């Protein structure tokens with residue numbers, strides 16, 4: 001079936017993008033981000049969020065005034081408290097977590113390691129010898145759990161997750177029981193964008209007498225989260241996706257207050273010790289969430305996310321989630337009109353309740369095509385074996401930007417089908433649109 005642009009459909013879809021942007025209560029937030037005044041279509045905010053314009057001045061003044069002006073005094077005056085201060089703001093704005101349970105530290109990988117080991121240490125029943133995880137969880141989660149199982153002599157119980165959706169409550173109920181110690185899952189599947197039922201799964205894990213560690217990398221800043229209400233035990237996530245912390249910005253760790261008193265995390269560094277600057281003999285964990293630190297906090301990496309947390313507090317996560325649902329729904333409209341007829345598979349749930357903020361589509365041509373798209377300033381990401389992920393950041397992605405990106409994919413598929421360029425899109429579409437239609441397929 002043809003994927004060349006039908007002018008009437010194209011006009012309707014373009015007009016719809018314009019209408020959705022005009023009606024979007026968050027549209028003005030796009031102006032807060034660097035680079036949004038160009039025709040580049042950025043569809044990878046689920047991997048690395050755009051920087052805020054404010055970050056340019058915040059980092060500049062940090063160097064000038066704070067680091068350059070206060071020098072080593074900065075630690076006592078402000079920096080030492082930042083991991084908890086920003087952690088509390090993140091808890092309030094994004095995680096549904098009361099103060100004192102969230103801290104910024106390390107990378108997600110390291111934080112997850114600490115949390116899983118801490119969760120295991122909190123399990124006292126020697127009959128609980130299994131860690132439950134799923135086959136489609138993010139690689140770092142799987143590798144960590146495999147390594148920890150080897151270190152601790154534990155058994156892995158794998159949930160066979162559908163790569164086009166994700167882990168269900170029933171699967172968790174089936175996989176857990178008297179032998180389960182800890183369950184490790186992602187709230188949003190990195191591949192499909194499937195949104196797991198965090199409250200129901202947490203309750204199912206607790207019914208089995210086990211503890212749960214959630215990976216929130218793809219959900220922090222894209223969906224509403226209520227960790228305290230769901231009585232989640234432990235959670236971790238990164239801050240460089242929907243929180244715009246920048247490449248390699250540190251992760252966050254959430255530990256439910258009821259676990260904090262006896263917490264035993266495995267990386268005993270001086271920053272997590274009681275009275276760190278006493279530098280005394282032996283390790284005694286600092287009280288509360290601070291005991292979760294290990295080494296010197298990455299202050300630079302924490303600065304950028306503050307701007308996004310301020311914006312989220314102003315707009316509210318409910319409105320971000322509302323926009324995200326509209327963005328993914330519009331992505332599905334474009335998919336149905338243009339990509340399904342070209343044989344592209346949808347690997348994300350159609351039910352808006354079951355998906356986060358990215359849409360994954362599969363086609364054998366996508367591996368090679370992604371490089372061409374990037375050359376055209378259309379930037380999704382590729383996930384092996386043949387998936388393109390269209391990541392939609394509620395604060396910075398516009399509907400017109402999404403239209404331009406998917407139109408470019410359509411045009412490349414059409415060019416491949418006919419062996420030539422596809423006809424141009426509707427008059428009035430931004431400049432990048434025309435450019436995408438006459439690029440030869442490589």
Ligand SMILES: Cc1ncc(COP(=O)(O)O)c(C=O)c1O
Pocket residue numbers: 107108109110138140141186190215217218238251
């Ligand atoms: C779901 C998920 N978990 C974990 C990670 C790994 O995080 P890090 O590289 O910050 O350790 C990522 C990175 O993209 C991710 O998407």
